[in-house]
Amino acid sequence: KPVAKKAxAKKAxAKKAxAKKAxAKKxxxxxxxxxxxxxxxxxxAKKTSGAKRKAVGAVKxxxxxxxxxxxxxxxxxxxxxxxPFAKVGGLADAVAGLAKAVxxxxxxxxxxxxxxxxxxxxxxxxxxxAQACVHLGGGEENWIAVHEGILDGQVPxxxxxxxxxFHRPGIYDEGPEYQDNAFRFGLLSKAALQxxxxxxxxxxVMHLHDWASAPTAAFLKTWDRVDSPLxxxxxxxxxxxxxxxxxxxxxxxxxxxxxGEHFTSDKFEDFGMVNMLKGGVHFADAxxxxxxxxxxxxxxxxxxxxxxxxxxxxxxDLSGILNGVDTDHWDPDTDPFIPASYDAKNLAGKAICKRxxxxxxxxxxxxxxPVFGVISRFAHQKxxxxxxxxxxxxxxxxRMQFVALGSGEPEVENFFNWLRAEHSDKVGVYIGxxxxxAHLIEAGSDFFVMPSLYEPCGLNQIYSLRYGTIPVVRATGxxxxxxxxxxxxxxxxxxxxxxxxxxxxxxxxxxxxxxxxWNQPKAIEILRANGMKxxxxxxxxxxxxxxxxxxAQAHRAAWV
Numbered sequence: 001k002p003v004a005k006k007a008x009a010k011k012a013x014a015k016k017a018x019a020k021k022a023x024a025k026k027x028x029x030x031x032x033x034x035x036x037x038x039x040x041x042x043x044x045a046k047k048t049s050g051a052k053r054k055a056v057g058a059v060k061x062x063x064x065x066x067x068x069x070x071x072x073x074x075x076x077x078x079x080x081x082x083x084p085f086a087k088v089g090g091l092a093d094a095v096a097g098l099a100k101a102v103x104x105x106x107x108x109x110x111x112x113x114x115x116x117x118x119x120x121x122x123x124x125x126x127x128x129x130a131q132a133c134v135h136l137g138g139g140e141e142n143w144i145a146v147h148e149g150i151l152d153g154q155v156p157x158x159x160x161x162x163x164x165x166f167h168r169p170g171i172y173d174e175g176p177e178y179q180d181n182a183f184r185f186g187l188l189s190k191a192a193l194q195x196x197x198x199x200x201x202x203x204x205v206m207h208l209h210d211w212a213s214a215p216t217a218a219f220l221k222t223w224d225r226v227d228s229p230l231x232x233x234x235x236x237x238x239x240x241x242x243x244x245x246x247x248x249x250x251x252x253x254x255x256x257x258x259x260g261e262h263f264t265s266d267k268f269e270d271f272g273m274v275n276m277l278k279g280g281v282h283f284a285d286a287x288x289x290x291x292x293x294x295x296x297x298x299x300x301x302x303x304x305x306x307x308x309x310x311x312x313x314x315x316x317d318l319s320g321i322l323n324g325v326d327t328d329h330w331d332p333d334t335d336p337f338i339p340a341s342y343d344a345k346n347l348a349g350k351a352i353c354k355r356x357x358x359x360x361x362x363x364x365x366x367x368x369x370p371v372f373g374v375i376s377r378f379a380h381q382k383x384x385x386x387x388x389x390x391x392x393x394x395x396x397x398x399r400m401q402f403v404a405l406g407s408g409e410p411e412v413e414n415f416f417n418w419l420r421a422e423h424s425d426k427v428g429v430y431i432g433x434x435x436x437x438a439h440l441i442e443a444g445s446d447f448f449v450m451p452s453l454y455e456p457c458g459l460n461q462i463y464s465l466r467y468g469t470i471p472v473v474r475a476t477g478x479x480x481x482x483x484x485x486x487x488x489x490x491x492x493x494x495x496x497x498x499x500x501x502x503x504x505x506x507x508x509x510x511x512x513x514x515x516x517x518w519n520q521p522k523a524i525e526i527l528r529a530n531g532m533k534x535x536x537x538x539x540x541x542x543x544x545x546x547x548x549x550x551x552a553q554a555h556r557a558a559w560v
Contacts, residue, residue, distance in 0.1 A: 073549060075102055076203040077111040078192040080171060080185060080212035082157065085119050085149070088171055089377055090459045091240045094290065095209055097326035099155045101538035102545065110201055112192040114166045115147060115159035124149045126159060132198050134191045137257030144191055152328055160191045182248035182274065186256055189215040193224055202229045205549045208237045211246030214280025215256060221283050221559070222258060234556035236548055237284035239277070240456055242298060242305045243381050246276030266310070281310055285559070286552035287318045288545070290457035291478035295320030303454065317555065319548055322481060323457040324538030330463050337439035344532040350443060350468055357444025360437070361428025363401050370517040371401045372510070373445030373469070375438050375460055378408030383451035383474060383501060388415055390507025395423050400514050403428040403445065405437055442467045447513055451506050455479045461495070465531035470524070471495035472513050482536070486516070486527060494531040
């Protein structure tokens with residue numbers, strides 16, 4: 001009988017074995033995933049200053065059908081911006097869209113964000129959660145209150161409330177920045193760790209966004225290096241805009257509680273100042289930026305903005321992952337801010353939106369005249385000064401209208417105001433930011449102009465493609481990755497591109513786009529149709545970030 005029992009048990013185990021193998025294939029062990037991630041081929045990087053650099057990992061585009069859910073992780077996002085609560089630029093949209101996509105893939109996500117004075121407590125139904133004490137250098141204690149809200153009913157957001165630093169009109173601030181930003185966002189970076197411990201949400205990965213939360217990576221490996229619940233927590237730093245690095249007086253190091261050994265040229269020191277982003281790059285377990293082309297640009301002297309050599313040393317840990325589109329807020333078929341909905345099969349609603357746009361800016365209502373739109377921060381990076389010489393000439397020739405929305409550099413504001421005064425029947429301008437008007441410009445314009453000097457990813461050109469608005473862009477970073485240049489012989493493409501950052505080439509491409517509108521209406525139909533077929537789902541980006549999170553955990557486990 002014992003022998004018979006043994007035989008029966010063996011037979012049963014053999015039957016179960018295939019099921020076990022299948023399960024193992026479905027959900028790889030962490031070691032296998034890490035090994036697979038490290039074995040992936042990487043896109044060769046361009047050479048920097050004649051020296052060979054390590055390849056930058058560009059995450060391949062993945063078909064939605066092949067998306068597979070990995071075992072759930074705990075991910076904490078730390079950022080100075082998150083739409084719709086606090087927004088200056090595309091960072092806010094990217095944080096919101098990615099956080100929701102990561103949560104949809106089965107991960108437990110939290111967002112840590114400052115409670116600025118501009119955030120409407122009642123509108124977003126925020127609720128007080130608890131108090132916390134954030135310890136910083138020199139034994140300084142900072143008491144904060146934490147309030148909780150929900151992002152689009154999907155992701156909990158923990159708002160750090162500290163009156164001295166965050167109860168102000170602006171975020172950074174727009175114009176001359178607040179002189180104590182290093183202290184304000186140093187507190188945010190450290191508060192994220194304290195909140196995680198106090199609320200018993202110990203993340204597998206802390207996902208940091210730009211310079212304002214970059215110090216968190218350093219705090220994890222100094223303050224919380226040993227004997228802490230966060231000792232095994234990995235960090236991922238995403239660089240959305242390397243033009244902003246957080247450079248401040250060296251005295252901030254004592255406030256951070258970081259010793260002189262960290263104020264060195266390979267860590268925080270940058271020509272005698274503290275560089276918050278540089279320190280984050282050194283300590284982060286993985287680094288990403290928001291397009292594959294920009295990942296390569298970061299290793300070049302011009303694209304790296306002084307950090308090319310630092311990033312080159314971390315190139316094996318650097319990936320370029322293209323941002324997606326948050327269709328909860330940007331979809332012409334469901335957009336609540338536009339007067340008529342439409343899709344690729346029926347563009348009648350777009351004609352209604354164009355009429356509403358012309359009326360809104362007091363321009364002659366004429367469906368035959370092409371409207372060129374701009375929505376932008378008026379910052380040097382955006383290349384709007386390239387319009388100064390050529391745009392007035394193109395407008396003077398007639399047969400087009402131009403509308404602009406944004407604010408920033410006085411020189412750019414003055415130019416657009418002057419242009420409107422000179423050509424009030426062809427130009428409309430709104431100085432400031434207006435969310436509803438931004439949606440109307442995307443929907444009602446025929447062309448969207450983005451002449452950026454550099455653009456890590458860009459979102460407006462992606463919105464434009466979705467809204468059937470043809471992008472006119474400079475071939476840089478994410479603009480180059482997302483827009484295919486029009487080929488008049490093959491009748492292919494999704495937009496118009498120029499390459500050199502000069503006003504003459506921009507003037508030429510604007511005139512060319514306008515002439516195609518008038519002389520090749522079939523080409524305009526094809527460009528619109530091709531653009532509206534493009535898909536940039538956040539789920540695809542989130543899938544790529546899952547690999548980065550696993551890689552970061554492996555790096556953290558090996559770090560000494």
